[in-house]
Amino acid sequence: MAQTNGTSPAAAPTTVPGIAELAVTMQRAKDFDDAGLHKDAERLWRDALQRRIALLGPNVPELAPAYERLASNLEAQGRWHDAERYRMSAVDVLENNKGVDPTELGRQASRLARNLQKQGRIAEAATVSYIALSALRQKGDDTVDAAWGYNGVGAILSAQGKLVEAEPFYRRAVEIRRARLGDGDVDTATSFNNYGVLLGRLGRLDEAVQMLRLAFDARERESSAGDRTAESALNLGITLDANGRWAEATPWLQKAATIWRARKAEADVIEADNALAVNLVHLGRAADAEPTLRRVLAARRAQQGHDAAATGQAWSNLGVTLDALGRHREALSAHDKALAIAVAGGPTQLLSVADYRANRAACYQALGRKTDAMAEYRLALVIYTTALGAEAPRTQSARRGAAGQVHAANDDNPIPVIVPPAH
Structure with a gap:
């Protein structure tokens, strides 16, 4: 009590x-x-x-x-x-x-799971999430309450980097909410957003774009959903950018930044600027991106701490930018800092560990250290295969690198960016 x-x-x-x-x-x-x-x-x-x-x-x-x-x-x-x-x-x-009422118990348990997740206690949160889902399904597997439970389990599995396992839970939440609430409902929009982000991370681009567009359209029609509308625009831009459709990504990222600047949401503006800078790197404008990424890194270190996961992602983004500028030794140093933060973060940071090893491998390749590059790709491949599946783009890229196939620096390699947490 x-x-x-x-x-x-x-x-x-x-x-x-x-x-x-x-x-x-x-x-x-x-x-x-x-x-x-x-x-x-x-x-x-x-x-x-x-x-x-x-x-x-x-x-x-x-x-x-x-x-x-x-x-x-x-x-x-x-x-x-x-x-x-x-x-x-x-x-x-x-x-x-x-x-x-078991559904009320399920809702309260689901909220507790989210609290534990926010504290980084992912294993405890996962246990509570399955308890919540069991309670929420007692009145039927196709109820709105059951959808809430499925969404919660999907969020926890995604936070653990278990993206393949998370997919059916997010998909089921979408199916139920579309059938029960319609595409324009705010809860359905949340499921569209969460599922779309996951599909993008799995490399299923067309499906991801469809879900994220549905989320954006539903939220844009809701006058009070400003931050959520910006979130959907940012996620859509990030997904397009991470899957090679860089020019299409830019207006979506700019839209998110415009909404958040108008609302004076400084922390969110930093995230939008971060994604826009990564987009510039992809568009061949790494020199223009570097000052913004250094500013993002400084803000993250000040606001969240030197060892925060977000700080590690900022180091990684800066490293990829320096690599694109031909400053490979500086880039490798930045990736080393990112990797150290992710390793210290424990199991929930495994997917980031793989990303940072793949980016280190690109630096090693550019420096002519092929054996070191192959070793990094092998370590990344193990994690990618488990988290993303054997056919995901990042898994295939790491497999090619581990086999010693020649890559240009940054070819097919992920540039991690912050995706706002699923709501």
């Missing part, structure tokens, strides 16, 4: 005025959250939780929504560990009461 923040519980709202006061408190908290004033909202959500406990007792399922709202508020502040205890409490009060 979660604990309160240490203050004395408010008087139980056992009268009609007391219950009305509780409703007012909750509405004020919601208004503060909607306005981005999460600290002010937190105080009110804690007060509302204490009032509910005083009224209902500590172990009733009706407490789950109060725990959920406080947890969501803390997560909006980036306090994922603090929020975990309330996510756990929401699940506990539902698990410990017979007759509770």
Whole structure:
């Protein structure tokens, strides 16, 4: 059971005025959250939780929504560990009461899994996600709730780099939401987006573009979906760019950057600028891209830390750019930094490890170190085969490199970029 923040519980709202006061408190908290004033909202959500406990007792399922709202508020502040205890409490009060709607338990478990994923506790998150899916399927395998569960498992498997395993879960979520909600629904758009990103990473470009266009169109029609619309545009641009359709990618990346600049979303602008710079490298304008990529690297190191996965990706992008400029030794040093960060990141960074080894191999080739290049390709090939499948473009590229076939620097090699996390 979660604990309160240490203050004395408010008087139980056992009268009609007391219950009305509780409703007012909750509405004020919601208004503060909607306005981005999460600290002010937190105080009110804690007060509302204490009032509910005083009224209902500590172990009733009706407490789950109060725990959920406080947890969501803390997560909006980036306090994922603090929020975990309330996510756990929401699940506990539902698990410990017979007759509770299994889909509500599944939804709360799914939210807990996302929290654990955000903390990097992927193995725990995977276990909870399968529990959530089991609960959400109890009313049928083709319900909207079941789709939520399938989407959650797909997200966890994708985070683990198990893209082939994630595909059927994301696909099933799309099928259910299209049938139940229609293509224009915001939840269907989320499934289109998630599935499209995955298909792009698997090299299934035509299917990926179709899904991401559907996501963009649905979100563009929703006036309040500005950030999500930009996310879809960015993902579509990244997918096109990573699969060799560079000129087509540019306007989509520019569209994302324009939306986020208008909304003054600085962190998102950095991601769009990063993708645009990678696009410039592909278009043969590496010299123009280098200053932007150095700025992105500096921002990532300042905001997320020197050892963050995003910082490693920034080092890798800079390395590929330097390689394209013929500065192979500098490029190799940048790739070494990226690889060290990814290796330290553990199992969830395995796909990045493979990408960075493939990029190091390109540097070794350019420096005439063919034996070293083949060794790097062999190590990358093992990971790619498991994560992406034997026929994926990156797997085939690594297989050619491991066999000693001659590549031009960067030919067929991935340039990792940040893809916004699936929602």
